[in-house]
Amino acid sequence: MYPLDTYFNSVLLLKGLLRQFLQHMQMNVARWGTAAQSTLFYDWYTQNALDGLSSTCSHTTTQTDPWWKLDLMKMYSVNRVTITNRPDCCESRINGAEIRVGNVSSDVFSNPVCAVVSSIPAGATYSYSCRGMEGRYVIVNIPGTSKILTLCEVGVYVIFPGNLATGRTITQSSTIGTWLGQQAIDFNPGFIQPSLSCSSTTAQTDPWWRVDLRYIYRVSRVVITNRLDCCPEQIDGAEIRIGNSLENNGNNNPICAVISSIPAGVSSTYTCNDMDGRYVSLFIPGDSRILTLCEVEVYGEGPVLKKTFVKMNLKSSSSLSEPGMRVQLLSQLQPALVERGFSDVMLQWSQPPEKEVMRKEAVPSECAQINTGKLKRNVS
Structure with missing residues (x-):
């Protein structure tokens, strides 16, 4: 039988390896953005390619160089793109389509090509590796004259590495409506539907939000994403605190950083210099304050025994x-x-x-x- 110390350390090691696996999650971020296309054929709307249904599709008219563009609202490192072809007919129309990833909105054809679609069988979904290409926009276009672009589903998959807050228990001082505390760690920055993707307290004195990492970690940095739709100044003066105490709801733990301001929709990084702690809190001192968080990311090493x-x-x-x-x-x-x-x-x-x-x-x-x-x- 192994000594108790050896057994305990082994359990921690296994949990740590499992934690690392879970943290590197691949998410489909396509539905977090908004889409546009070069032309519209009747009610085959652009957004149909993002509704999760292969029976509804986007469709352009017959034209030269038709395109479909997805604005992810922020830049991502794209791992792969999936395309579902229409199931009923005309599957060859997708042949030769180019998948592009980049940051140019006005001239979609100037963005780098991730892959070229040779063919996709009717109703099938094919995946195309983009190998971490960075960009805010994902474009599908077909070069040539008298072309029609039909897309029944588009997926854009991004790997989110190392966020220690993923899947952890969240507590906040109060909740307004559907702005649940857990939504601040759902990967979704809430640019389209913030009430379903961001956390928010009511107006109160000293509002706070806290994640329990369950174990002590050595935190190197914290990333905060501010809301895009309005009120970016509400985050001003928020304190990021890291430590092991729940005294005063964790708001007496040492300060990593004080947020002076974050522009609307921007993700700002705060260096914590390897502070040790189980709890990461955001706290705004003052009366009639509202704490809204659209994404909180915690990076570091551990667990620390x-x-x-x-x-x-x-x-x-x-x-x-x-x-x-x-x-x-x-x-x-x-x-x-x-x-x-x-x-x-x-x-x-x-x-x-x-x-x-x-x-x-x-x-x-x-x-x-x-x-x-x-x-x-x-x-x-």
Whole structure:
């Protein structure tokens, strides 16, 4: 059987590897943007290519160099693009289509080509690797005369690496409507429907938002995305705090940075210089303040395993030389630590308690038996 220390460290290592796997998530960001196309054929609307239904499609008229353009509202590193061809007829119309990724909106044909579609069977979905090409716009166009561009579904997949906040528990001081705290870590910057993609408190004194990373991490930076639709000044003066205490809802932890301002729809990065902490909070001091967050990203390394040795003097009528009494004492200390926010803690004796006789100064003839021992505390 492995020693308890070895087993505990192994569990943390496995959790860390699983965490790294989960953090590198691939998301379809296509529906977070808005689409346009060169021409419209009846009610075959541009947005039909983003509705998740292969039975509804976008469609241009017959023209020279038809195109369809998706504005992702911010620049992404695009891993791959998927295209679903129409199922009912005319599958060859997509042949020769070019997929482009770039940052030029006015001249769509000047953006670099990710891939060229040779053919897609009727109703099929094909994936095209873009190898991390960066751009705000994804364009599908067909060069030539008398062409028709029909798209029944377009997916744009982006890899989000290393966000420690992903999937963690969120708490905020209050919630207005559907602006839930968890929406600040859903990858969606909320440029289209902020009420379903951003978090927001009500107007209150000292509003706050907090993510529990569950373990202690060494945080290198925090990225905050501000809302695009209005009120960018609401974030002004927000404090980013990192630490292990839940005192004052975590708002007494050390400050990583103070946000002076973030323009509407912009993601700003704040360096935290490897601060250690389990909790990352945003806190705005003042009356009648509203805290709105469209995305919070936390980057760093960990979990960090900390070992702390605590020397204790314990007055006991029972003998702590008995193993059963020592186990009972640890079971009593454990919930006391949990109440103080240390839920991921393992206690064990690093050496057996030793009995000492201490003489009272006032009454030299009397003595008290004091059990002393060292506790080793592993905190993750």
